[in-house]
Amino acid sequence: xxxxxxxxxxxxxxxxxxxxxxxxxxxxxxxxxxxxxxxxxxxxxxxxxxxxxxxxxxxxxxxxxxxxxxxxxxxxxxxxxxxxxxxxxxxxxxxxxxxxxxxxxxxxxxxxxxxxxxxxxxxxxxxxxxxxxxxxxxxxxxxxxxxxxxxxxxxxxxxxxxxxxxxxxxxxxxxxxxxxxxxxxxxxxxxxxxxxxxxxxxxxxxxxxxxxxxxxxxxxxxxxxxxxxxxxxxxxxxxxxxxxxxxxxxxxxxxxxxxxxxxxxxxxxxxxxxxxxxxxxxxxxxxxxxxxxxxxxxxxxxxxxxxxxxxxxxxxxxxxxxxxxxxxxxxxxxxxxxxxxxxxxxxxxxxxxxxxxxxx
Amino acid sequence: xxxxxxxxxxxxxxxxxxxxxxxxxxxxxxxxxxxxxxxxxxxxxxxxxxxxxxxxxxxxxxxxxxxxxxxxxxxxxxxxxxxxxxxxxxxxxxxxxxxxxxxxxxxxxxxxxxxxxxxxxxxxxxxxxxxxxxxxxxxxxxxxxxxxxxxxxxxxxxxxxxxxxxxxxxxxxxxxxxxxxxxxxxxxxxxxxxxxxxxxxxxxxxxxxxxxxxxxxxxxxxxxxxxxxxxxxxxxxxxxxxxxxxxxxxxxxxxxxxxxxxxxxxxxxxxxxxxxxxxxxxxxxxxxxxxxxxxxxxxxxxxxxxxxxxxxxxxxxxxxxxxxxxxxxxxxxxxxxxxxxxxxxxxxxxxxxxxxxxxxxxxxxxxxxxxxxxxxxxxxxxxxxxxxxxxxxxxxxxxxxxxxxxxxxxxxxxxxxxxxxxxxxxxxxxxxxxxxxxxxxxxxxxxxxxxxxxxxxxxxxxxxxxxxxxxxxxxxxxxxxxxxxxxxxxxxxxxxxxxxxxxxxxxxxxxxxxxxxxxxxxxxxxxxxxxxxxxxxxxxxxxxxxxxxxxxxxxxxxxxxxxxxxxxxxxxxxxxxxxxxxxxxxxxxxxxxxxxxxxxxxxxxxxxxxxxxxxxxxxxxxx
Numbered sequence: 001x002x003x004x005x006x007x008x009x010x011x012x013x014x015x016x017x018x019x020x021x022x023x024x025x026x027x028x029x030x031x032x033x034x035x036x037x038x039x040x041x042x043x044x045x046x047x048x049x050x051x052x053x054x055x056x057x058x059x060x061x062x063x064x065x066x067x068x069x070x071x072x073x074x075x076x077x078x079x080x081x082x083x084x085x086x087x088x089x090x091x092x093x094x095x096x097x098x099x100x101x102x103x104x105x106x107x108x109x110x111x112x113x114x115x116x117x118x119x120x121x122x123x124x125x126x127x128x129x130x131x132x133x134x135x136x137x138x139x140x141x142x143x144x145x146x147x148x149x150x151x152x153x154x155x156x157x158x159x160x161x162x163x164x165x166x167x168x169x170x171x172x173x174x175x176x177x178x179x180x181x182x183x184x185x186x187x188x189x190x191x192x193x194x195x196x197x198x199x200x201x202x203x204x205x206x207x208x209x210x211x212x213x214x215x216x217x218x219x220x221x222x223x224x225x226x227x228x229x230x231x232x233x234x235x236x237x238x239x240x241x242x243x244x245x246x247x248x249x250x251x252x253x254x255x256x257x258x259x260x261x262x263x264x265x266x267x268x269x270x271x272x273x274x275x276x277x278x279x280x281x282x283x284x285x286x287x288x289x290x291x292x293x294x295x296x297x298x299x300x301x302x303x304x305x306x307x308x309x310x311x312x313x314x315x316x317x318x319x320x321x322x323x324x325x326x327x328x329x330x331x332x333x334x335x336x337x338x339x340x341x342x343x344x345x346x347x348x349x350x351x352x353x354x355x356x357x358x359x360x
Numbered sequence: 361x362x363x364x365x366x367x368x369x370x371x372x373x374x375x376x377x378x379x380x381x382x383x384x385x386x387x388x389x390x391x392x393x394x395x396x397x398x399x400x401x402x403x404x405x406x407x408x409x410x411x412x413x414x415x416x417x418x419x420x421x422x423x424x425x426x427x428x429x430x431x432x433x434x435x436x437x438x439x440x441x442x443x444x445x446x447x448x449x450x451x452x453x454x455x456x457x458x459x460x461x462x463x464x465x466x467x468x469x470x471x472x473x474x475x476x477x478x479x480x481x482x483x484x485x486x487x488x489x490x491x492x493x494x495x496x497x498x499x500x501x502x503x504x505x506x507x508x509x510x511x512x513x514x515x516x517x518x519x520x521x522x523x524x525x526x527x528x529x530x531x532x533x534x535x536x537x538x539x540x541x542x543x544x545x546x547x548x549x550x551x552x553x554x555x556x557x558x559x560x561x562x563x564x565x566x567x568x569x570x571x572x573x574x575x576x577x578x579x580x581x582x583x584x585x586x587x588x589x590x591x592x593x594x595x596x597x598x599x600x601x602x603x604x605x606x607x608x609x610x611x612x613x614x615x616x617x618x619x620x621x622x623x624x625x626x627x628x629x630x631x632x633x634x635x636x637x638x639x640x641x642x643x644x645x646x647x648x649x650x651x652x653x654x655x656x657x658x659x660x661x662x663x664x665x666x667x668x669x670x671x672x673x674x675x676x677x678x679x680x681x682x683x684x685x686x687x688x689x690x691x692x693x694x695x696x697x698x699x700x701x702x703x704x705x706x707x708x709x710x711x712x713x714x715x716x717x718x719x720x721x722x723x724x725x726x727x728x729x730x731x732x733x734x735x736x737x738x739x740x741x742x743x744x745x746x747x748x749x750x751x752x753x754x755x756x757x758x759x760x761x762x763x764x765x766x767x768x769x770x771x772x773x774x775x776x777x778x779x780x781x782x783x784x785x786x787x788x789x790x791x792x793x794x795x796x797x798x799x800x801x802x803x804x805x806x807x808x809x810x811x812x813x814x815x816x817x818x819x820x821x822x823x824x825x826x827x828x829x830x831x832x833x834x835x836x837x838x839x840x841x842x843x844x845x846x847x848x849x850x851x852x853x854x855x856x857x858x859x860x861x862x863x864x865x866x867x868x869x870x871x872x873x874x875x876x877x878x879x880x881x882x883x884x885x886x887x888x889x890x891x892x893x894x895x896x897x898x899x900x901x902x903x904x905x906x907x908x909x910x911x912x913x914x915x916x917x918x919x920x921x922x923x924x925x926x927x928x929x930x931x932x933x934x935x936x937x938x939x940x941x942x943x944x945x946x947x948x949x950x951x952x953x954x955x956x957x958x959x960x961x962x963x964x965x966x967x968x969x970x971x972x973x974x975x976x977x978x979x980x981x982x983x
Contacts, residue, residue, distance in 0.1 A: 228402040228410025
């Protein structure tokens with residue numbers, strides 16, 4: 001309780017995140033072939049993330065509300081800048097990767113888009129009318145397109161998802177949801193034509209990875225074998241043969257769950273998913289009891305987006321979702337996304353810890 | 361809006377969103393159920409199957425990286441090659457006594473302390489079945505000695521891989537560029553599967569622009585391994601496909617000679633073949649050695665290059681932006697003819713020009729004046745006053761249009777990345793970029809290629825080629841053809857005509873080309889000295905671009921001015937006049953006058969190309 005009052009932290013979330021961070025280090029130690037340097041770097045990132053979370057938790061939700069259009073505008077400006085400078089920057093500069101902190105405007109938008117959509121929709125009573133809906137689609141579409149142009153399809157989809165979740169929470173009528181889902185299904189074949197050949201192959205092999213065991217299906221098959229051979233209680237820490245004989249691609253990052261499931265088995269899997277449900281559940285609880293519609297929408301969207309990452313990653317590793325580059329949140333090594341995720345939790349904590357006695 | 365309605369809205373909003381949150385929670389639980397069901401299916405229901413598969417999982421896929429295509433000049437001189445680099449690798453779990461083994465190896469090859477420290481660190485941190493590099497970059501002698509004694513050390517192996525090498529040090533760097541290690545940045549935008557096993561990616565120049573052609577296709581080797589992951593036998597393989605070899609239109613000998621002719625001057629020489637747009641020489645001085653960039657240049661060396669006041673990293677031929685000075689005059693003459701200016705009409709040159717109602721004098725380079733000048737004489741003798749007058753008559757919009765038609769002040773579309781557009785200034789541009797109005801005096805300066813006007817050496821060469829072609833504006837190209845490494849089939853980049861400039865006026869071209877010919881072969885031509893003894897007739901134009909402004913009433917005195925503020929020397933030319941084979945643009949930074957410094961360089965470049973390399977030029981590759 002003292003923690004909560006002094007730092008505006010939410011103890012359950014804080015402890016859950018610490019547990020997940022610790023688990024990450026345990027799995028990474030194995031996935032990274034006992035590379036201690038790797039653990040230092042991951043711990044360092046975690047600490048930065050926690051610091052960002054701590055700072056954001058102390059900022060009041062009213063401040064976030066007020067700053068929302070500016071955050072969004074700043075993010076848009078950066079995205080445009082990246083496109084322009086990205087072209088000019090094609091010179092001798094590129095090789096100079098001295099590990100300076102890289103700044104990705106797309107990451108801001110993972111938070112900026114849901115905040116902006118919530119800000120816009122809560123100007124009028126819910127559910128949103130056609131005009132507000134149209135503008136919300138624009139608010140989501142513009143940054144999404146800019147990120148697609150970078151090109152970073154994976155992040156673009158996640159940004160769009162965060163925004164769309166706000167619209168869904170804001171009470172888009174169920175009938176419209178069904179119609180749109182149907183339309184999306186009908187348009188899918190058209191979108192198919194716009195995919196790269198290798199992307200098409202990834203989706204095709206999802207349905208039958210064994211159709212191309214040494215080509216596009218290879219990663220999926222090896223990953224499924226790793227998970228499946230883990231059994232009830234796993235092969236034991238540091239003992240995953242699939243993982244350690246290099247069968248698992250990118251085992252420290254996108255496929256880290258395969259290493260975990262091989263070494264800790266079904267029990268481990270249940271444990272990790274339970275930990276995620278706990279975090280997402282706490283987030284949804286905060287959203288449910290939030291004061292103010294804006295904060296409720298933002299908290300709900302952030303929690304659900306977090307879950308989306310988890311579902312897509314574990315689904316990808318276990319072969320029910322196509323291979324897309326989404327890391328397992330807070331467990332996969334590195335990624336600029338760690339700070340963004342922690343920032344999201346910081347906002348959740350702020351929403352929860354700044355509640356007033358009287359409803360406004 | 362009253363407060364009551366607000367609270368009511370708030371309550372209904374809350375109920376709505378809360379109901380959605382409940383729905384979302386149910387959805388989340390359902391999806392978690394799907395995940396758990398899937399894990400149950402894999403780990404419990406099908407566990408036996410996957411356990412067996414993992415036990416028997418002895419078949420691994422090893423990527424076979426493709427060999428990167430090589431780059432040659434038009435005569436087949438290699439400009440970028442792949443050379444084998446030998447390394448010694450040790451697989452720790454096959455060694456019983458590591459210290460003894462290291463001792464034996466150290467008697468065959470020299471091991472530095474740093475190499476040993478690195479290796480010992482790898483021993484501690486990497487799995488024992490993984491081979492570690494002990495030493496790379498072995499000399500031929502070391503390779504021979506080790507090969508002869510390899511049987512003494514089981515578990516120690518000699519491996520060879522290919523590394524990019526640029527044989528002419530820095531001579532070709534501004535064309536060919538270089539490859540470097542794939543960075544985090546690159547990883548985000550490439551298809552990682554295509555780069556499996558490949559460590560390098562094109563970063564600059566042709567290496568960067570033609571990455572897709574050069575890369576090739578990755579292959580796979582299916583190998584059977586033992587329980588420790590050691591390869592026992594190869595089951596099957598899909599060969600990698602080597603990248604395409606590129607043949608440039610560049611004549612490496614000509615380009616190196618051109619840079620040599622520049623001597624100590626910073627600057628650029630661009631030579632093109634007018635009929636095809638093929639770039640023959642693309643020299644930029646100074647140069648730098650791309651080879652250290654391949655493995656990653658040290659940050660100290662890179663900073664030294666960046667901070668070098670001569671700016672060797674700047675590709676002056678492509679990215680250098682200069683005031684064209686008087687080399688712009690033939691193009692303005694074309695614009696004048698196109699706008700109906702009578703070429704026979706004369707302007708009197710007293711040595712200076714003033715705008716009505718202003719006392720400011722715009723000087724002619726010849727202080728005593730040229731007297732009565734028509735269009736022809738104004739080009740031959742490079743009379744500034746004639747062109748001041750012309751600029752005033754045409755106006756800045758027409759001048760800008762005359763430049764752009766010939767591709768000056770806009771990108772040429774060459775197959776190299778990062779080309780700047782330069783600038784053909786207009787009042788609109790000035791308003792938008794600086795928020796200032798255009799002054800009439802700025803039009804006068806623009807008339808002799810000063811002021812805001814900026815062009816690149818490549819643009820100048822292409823514009824000259826367009827005049828040589830009598831209006832056919834070509835797309836410049838560096839790569840002539842790609843060659844499939846396995847079949848040997850060449851794939852030509854076809855010459856491409858961008859547009860016909862002023863196609864209906866052969867008469868205009870005749871007049872301007874005549875004047876440009878008299879610049880060299882006429883009695884009073886500004887560059888007649890450099891054409892002395894030429895075995896062919898050629899056409900050209902000198903230019904001298906001011907680096908600093910000279911105050912009213914002051915004289916430009918070369919000796920009194922520090923070198924970096926001296927005028928840039930420019931020269932454009934094409935030869936022979938009636939059947940142009942080569943068009944050249946020369947810029948010598950701080951070279952003083954165009955006729956004295958730049959024109960002789962252009963003459964030597966054309967001599968080299970049309971007649972042959974002089975004996976004195978050392979060119980071991982063509983020997």
